[in-house]
Amino acid sequence: MTALSAPAASRGCACCCEPSEAELYVRLDEVIGEYRDKPGGLIPALQTAQSVFGYLPEPVIRKIADGFGKTVSEVTGVVTFYSFFTLHPRGKYLVRVCLGTACYVRGGKEVLDAFKKRLKIDVGETTPDRQFSLEVGRCFGACGMAPVVMVNDTVHQRVKPARVGELVNRILAGGAVAVEKEQA
Amino acid sequence: MLNVTINSQKLQVPEGSTILQAARQAGIKIPTLCNVEKREAIGACRVCLVEVEGARTLQASCSTPVSENMVVHTNSAPARAARRQVVELLLSEHDGDCPTCSRSLDCELRALADEMGVANVPFEGVRAKPHIDGSTPALVRDNAKCIKCRRCVSVCGEVQGVGALFPQGRGFQTVIGPAFTRDLDSVACVQCGQCAAICPVGAITEKTAIPQVWKAIENPKLHVVVQTAPAIRAALGECFGYEPGTRVTGKMAAALRRLGFDGVFDTNFTADLTILEEGTELLTRLKKALVDKLPVALPMFTSCSPGWINFAEFYFPQFLPNISTCKSPQQMFGAVAKSYYAQKIGRKPEEIVVVSVMPCTAKKFEAQRPEMSTNGVPDVDYVLTTRELAKMIKEAGIDFKSLPDEPMDAPLGLSSGAADIFANTGGVMEAALRTAYEIVTGRELPVDNLHVKAIAGLGGVKEAALTIEGAKKEWSFLEGVELKVAVSHGLGNTRRLLEHIKANGSPYHFIEVMTCPGGCIGGGGQPRFTDDSVRLKRISAIYSEDESKKMRKSHENPDIQTLYKEFLGRPLGEKSHHLLHTHYAHREK
Numbered sequence: 219m220t221a222l223s224a225p226a227a228s229r230g231c232a233c234c235c236e237p238s239e240a241e242l243y244v245r246l247d248e249v250i251g252e253y254r255d256k257p258g259g260l261i262p263a264l265q266t267a268q269s270v271f272g273y274l275p276e277p278v279i280r281k282i283a284d285g286f287g288k289t290v291s292e293v294t295g296v297v298t299f300y301s302f303f304t305l306h307p308r309g310k311y312l313v314r315v316c317l318g319t320a321c322y323v324r325g326g327k328e329v330l331d332a333f334k335k336r337l338k339i340d341v342g343e344t345t346p347d348r349q350f351s352l353e354v355g356r357c358f359g360a361c362g363m364a365p366v367v368m369v370n371d372t373v374h375q376r377v378k379p380a381r382v383g384e385l386v387n388r389i390l391a392g393g394a395v396a397v398e399k400e401q402a
Numbered sequence: 403m404l405n406v407t408i409n410s411q412k413l414q415v416p417e418g419s420t421i422l423q424a425a426r427q428a429g430i431k432i433p434t435l436c437n438v439e440k441r442e443a444i445g446a447c448r449v450c451l452v453e454v455e456g457a458r459t460l461q462a463s464c465s466t467p468v469s470e471n472m473v474v475h476t477n478s479a480p481a482r483a484a485r486r487q488v489v490e491l492l493l494s495e496h497d498g499d500c501p502t503c504s505r506s507l508d509c510e511l512r513a514l515a516d517e518m519g520v521a522n523v524p525f526e527g528v529r530a531k532p533h534i535d536g537s538t539p540a541l542v543r544d545n546a547k548c549i550k551c552r553r554c555v556s557v558c559g560e561v562q563g564v565g566a567l568f569p570q571g572r573g574f575q576t577v578i579g580p581a582f583t584r585d586l587d588s589v590a591c592v593q594c595g596q597c598a599a600i601c602p603v604g605a606i607t608e609k610t611a612i613p614q615v616w617k618a619i620e621n622p623k624l625h626v627v628v629q630t631a632p633a634i635r636a637a638l639g640e641c642f643g644y645e646p647g648t649r650v651t652g653k654m655a656a657a658l659r660r661l662g663f664d665g666v667f668d669t670n671f672t673a674d675l676t677i678l679e680e681g682t683e684l685l686t687r688l689k690k691a692l693v694d695k696l697p698v699a700l701p702m703f704t705s706c707s708p709g710w711i712n713f714a715e716f717y718f719p720q721f722l723p724n725i726s727t728c729k730s731p732q733q734m735f736g737a738v739a740k741s742y743y744a745q746k747i748g749r750k751p752e753e754i755v756v757v758s759v760m761p762c763t764a765k766k767f768e769a770q771r772p773e774m775s776t777n778g779v780p781d782v783d784y785v786l787t788t789r790e791l792a793k794m795i796k797e798a799g800i801d802f803k804s805l806p807d808e809p810m811d812a813p814l815g816l817s818s819g820a821a822d823i824f825a826n827t828g829g830v831m832e833a834a835l836r837t838a839y840e841i842v843t844g845r846e847l848p849v850d851n852l853h854v855k856a857i858a859g860l861g862g863v864k865e866a867a868l869t870i871e872g873a874k875k876e877w878s879f880l881e882g883v884e885l886k887v888a889v890s891h892g893l894g895n896t897r898r899l900l901e902h903i904k905a906n907g908s909p910y911h912f913i914e915v916m917t918c919p920g921g922c923i924g925g926g927g928q929p930r931f932t933d934d935s936v937r938l939k940r941i942s943a944i945y946s947e948d949e950s951k952k953m954r955k956s957h958e959n960p961d962i963q964t965l966y967k968e969f970l971g972r973p974l975g976e977k978s979h980h981l982l983h984t985h986y987a988h989r990e991k
Contacts, residue, residue, distance in 0.1 A: 276582070289590075290589065291568040291570075291580050291581040292568045294568070294581040299572050
């Protein structure tokens with residue numbers, strides 16, 4: 219099998235369009251300022267921070283903990299509780315296979331195994347070319363369409379294990395998923 | 403009040419009571435592994451399930467409030483079966499290693515399994531990946547034994563305001579521990595050991611020093627002395643079946659002698675010494691502020707409690723100049739034993755081994771701080787908790803209850819009643835006031851039976867004020883001054899006090915801080931299980947120890963006077979400075 223090639227719509231251009239790390243941290247300060255005094259503000263702050271950085275690196279978590287007056291242990295506790303959050307950089311395409319009850323009984327596990335086999339990674343891992351990360355979801359609220367797979371923000375319904383390879387190819391061809399929404 | 407019926411027993415309970423509280427009021431026991439006194443219900447262990455008429459499912463009694471005319475059955479067949487099954491499920495995840503677990507005799511999970519008649523574990527649970535965290539000098543965490551009840555999370559975060567421990571991850575993969583599931587030394591843990599004191603199983607314990615202590619005792623070339631903290635004598639008996647609050651000072655000395663220590667001494671002796679050094683330091687700071695008008699850090703804070711020192715170094719570095727430079731009584735003892743006492747018996751400091759028995763796990767950390775040594779020789783070599791001492795006594799086959807009462811040895815064994823009360827919240831302050839007032843006025847502290855009532859008891863932050871009248875000539879600058887003091891115990895209370903001072907300034911001159919709720923009598927190394935009723939009994943034992951003595955003020959201790967005359971010179975003198983004082987530094991994690 220050939221290596222997974224880069225999709226046509228690659229991330230920005232190769233010049234100066236990527237925001238610098240310093241700029242990202244300025245944005246983080248804004249996020250913390252926006253949510254620190256709101257009840258239940260930690261989770262939306264983490265969500266926004268993750269969309270800014272792509273994941274939640276340790277310095278970001280420490281800054282958020284500091285800003286919210288919480289301990290780092292508590293914040294990592296929250297981050298590791300929700301499967302949506304990640305402490306590690308994810309691939310361009312995040313594949314989340316639902317293993318909630320409905321999806322599980324309708325073959326979600328087999329779908330997951332098919333992705334593992336096709337992408338040659340385990341749950342929580344990212345392909346070496348940074349194209350795909352594989353994770354398990356716990357119900358996306360689309361139980362009627364089980365088994366469900368989410369690729370970034372796109373929901374794929376009634377996924378069959380035998381057609382996972384085809385789905386991956388479609389994603390790589392750029393046709394199966396809305397990419398880089400935040401840069402739109 | 404609400405009417406509730408529990409097992410046909412009709413009772414009235416205050417609104418807001420949980421079923422668990424109501425049942426306790428009626429003398430009905432409902433088991434629980436996660437409940438923490440006076441803290442919000444955790445509801446994690448599910449061992450307290452009961453049947454509530456009209457409810458669809460069994461309810462967790464710790465987190466279900468009583469409603470009017472509720473009818474509860476704690477002893478119905480479904481409730482018993484469900485509770486047993488919960489315990490079976492807990493056991494299926496618990497890699498207990500019971501025969502060799504240090505908690506095998508007082509493990510709450512094991513006791514419940516026995517009470518519920520669990521005969522086998524019918525489930526095959528997913529067990530945590532075993533990992534033993536021995537990264538700190540004080541504590542050992544064993545993941546495989548953790549039942550994820552979260553008592554430690556509640557105590558560390560809510561009671562102590564530290565928050566080093568938190569559930570990481572989810573489901574079977576949950577690990578109760580520091581951020582990023584790293585070891586304890588990666589976070590700002592103060593090593594108070596309240597987690598170890600409240601853990602129902604063997605998942606968090608003190609790092610034992612028992613083998614090292616036996617080895618030292620058995621080495622004929624070494625002269626091994628032991629010191630016991632004031633709080634031990636009011637709690638050690640609990641490990642041998644005595645009621646909480648039984649004083650066992652004499653039996654404890656006898657047991658230590660039979661264990662083979664060459665000198666049976668008392669941290670109380672250096673508690674008296676602390677009062678002279680710290681009292682003089684306070685008066686010196688006041689003089690600098692009031693007479694010399696120098697910028698001097700006030701209020702002054704006590705420095706006896708090593709968890710508090712860690713807490714200040716991590717979280718409140720701006721207050722470090724305010725903390726008394728006095729080493730704690732444990733460290734002063736070591737320093738005096740390896741200098742004054744060593745000279746007296748003609749031994750080199752390195753031939754003397756100082757063992758401490760402490761109610762505390764943070765003392766293990768304190769003893770290994772690099773500042774706590776003199777010319778490269780540590781002041782204190784090994785620290786045992788109260789629980790470890792009890793284990794050694796049992797291992798040696800000593801029948802504790804039949805021991806005679808014996809005295810401590812001279813010259814480091816004699817102490818005043820003021821030293822005894824170092825064991826509980828408010829005690830160090832009261833001891834300091836007994837001496838400071840008398841130094842300044844030449845008269846005895848004008849309070850009933852030498853007790854400063856306002857700062858005693860289990861209130862979180864207490865305060866008192868004392869107007870100085872009739873000051874001696876050299877202290878005339880204090881005439882008419884209203885000396886204001888505050889006392890806090892438990893680091894959560896302390897955090898609130900310090901935040902208040904940061905925002906509003908301090909009206910106080912002197913503040914006592916003890917790390918653990920109730921003070922050292924409620925320390926992380928004390929016999930399990932400690933709740934407020936046990937704390938109060940130990941405190942009352944300490945006060946009776948104090949009142950039983952003729953000598954109740956530190957400056958009256960004749961052996962302390964001799965120590966100054968023969969060796970130290972004067973409080974805050976050159977030798978004191980070198981041996982008995984220390985410094986602090988801001989630390990970050």
